Amino acid sequence: MSDSIRNIVILTGAGISAESGIDTFRDGGGLWEKHRVEDVATPEGFARDPALVQRFYDARREAVQKVEPNAAHRALAKLDAEWEGDLLIVTQNVDDLHERAGAKRVLHMHGELLSALCASCEQRHKWSEPLVGNPACPGCGAEALRPDVVWFGEMPYEMDRIYDRLRRADLFVSIGTSGAVYPAAGFVRDAREFGAHTLELNLQRSEGSYWFDETRKGRASDLVPEWVAEILG
Structure with a gap:
C-alpha cells in the first residue's frame, strides 16, 4: 500500500490517550469528570461560573503533566521522524503526549491544556500553572x-489548513475517535471524496x-x- 502513498493525514482522538490514563472527554451520560459538559466546556458555562471552569482545567492541566506517552504515541512519533512524504497529525486531544513522544508535525484543532489564551489581547502563551487566581x-x-x-460552540483551530491537507491526502487514518464530534x-467523508484511502484504528x-x-x-x-x-515497510 505504501508505494502509492505520499501524503498522510492522521486524526487522533481520546482513545489514543486513554491508555496513558487520561479520561475520555465524555461518557454516555454527557458528563466529563462528573461535570456537565455545558458547565465546563462552553463559553456560556465560563461566563456563568469562571472560577469553576478555571478549577476544572487547572486540575486537568496538573493531571496531564503526570502521565506519559504510550506505545501508540511513540509509534506515530517514529512515523513522523521517518516518513519522507507529507504528514499531518491532527489531534482532537488537548494533551501534549504526541509532542512528548517526539512528534513534530502535530496540529491541535481543539487547543492545548498547557496553553493559556488571553481574552484581551488574544495572544497564546505556554502555561503549566493554575489560572484560577487570575494571573496577568x-x-x-x-x-x-x-x-x-x-x-x-467555538470554531476549532486551523480548519483551512486541515481541509487543504485532506484535499491532498493519499491516506487518511483515524485513531481512537468516536466519530460523534463534528467537524x-x-x-473521513471529505478525505474519501478527495480520493484518499481511509483506515480506522x-x-x-x-x-x-x-x-x-x-x-x-x-x-x-x-x-x-x-x-x-x-x-x-
Whole structure:
C-alpha cells in the first residue's frame, strides 16, 4: 500500500490517550469528570461560573503533566521522524503526549491544556500553572487568561489548513475517535471524496465507520505500532 502513498493525514482522538490514563472527554451520560459538559466546556458555562471552569482545567492541566506517552504515541512519533512524504497529525486531544513522544508535525484543532489564551489581547502563551487566581497575561498584563481549549460552540483551530491537507491526502487514518464530534467526524467523508484511502484504528467501530475503506479493532497501543511498521515497510 505504501508505494502509492505520499501524503498522510492522521486524526487522533481520546482513545489514543486513554491508555496513558487520561479520561475520555465524555461518557454516555454527557458528563466529563462528573461535570456537565455545558458547565465546563462552553463559553456560556465560563461566563456563568469562571472560577469553576478555571478549577476544572487547572486540575486537568496538573493531571496531564503526570502521565506519559504510550506505545501508540511513540509509534506515530517514529512515523513522523521517518516518513519522507507529507504528514499531518491532527489531534482532537488537548494533551501534549504526541509532542512528548517526539512528534513534530502535530496540529491541535481543539487547543492545548498547557496553553493559556488571553481574552484581551488574544495572544497564546505556554502555561503549566493554575489560572484560577487570575494571573496577568505575560503579553498585555490583563487579568484575562482562560484555558486555550476550544469549547462547544467555538470554531476549532486551523480548519483551512486541515481541509487543504485532506484535499491532498493519499491516506487518511483515524485513531481512537468516536466519530460523534463534528467537524472532525466528517473528515473521513471529505478525505474519501478527495480520493484518499481511509483506515480506522479503534477499540470498536465509530459512528462513521461505514465511511472507512478498512477498520481494524483493538487497543491503540497494539494497532498503531503494527500499522506504522507496515507503512514504513
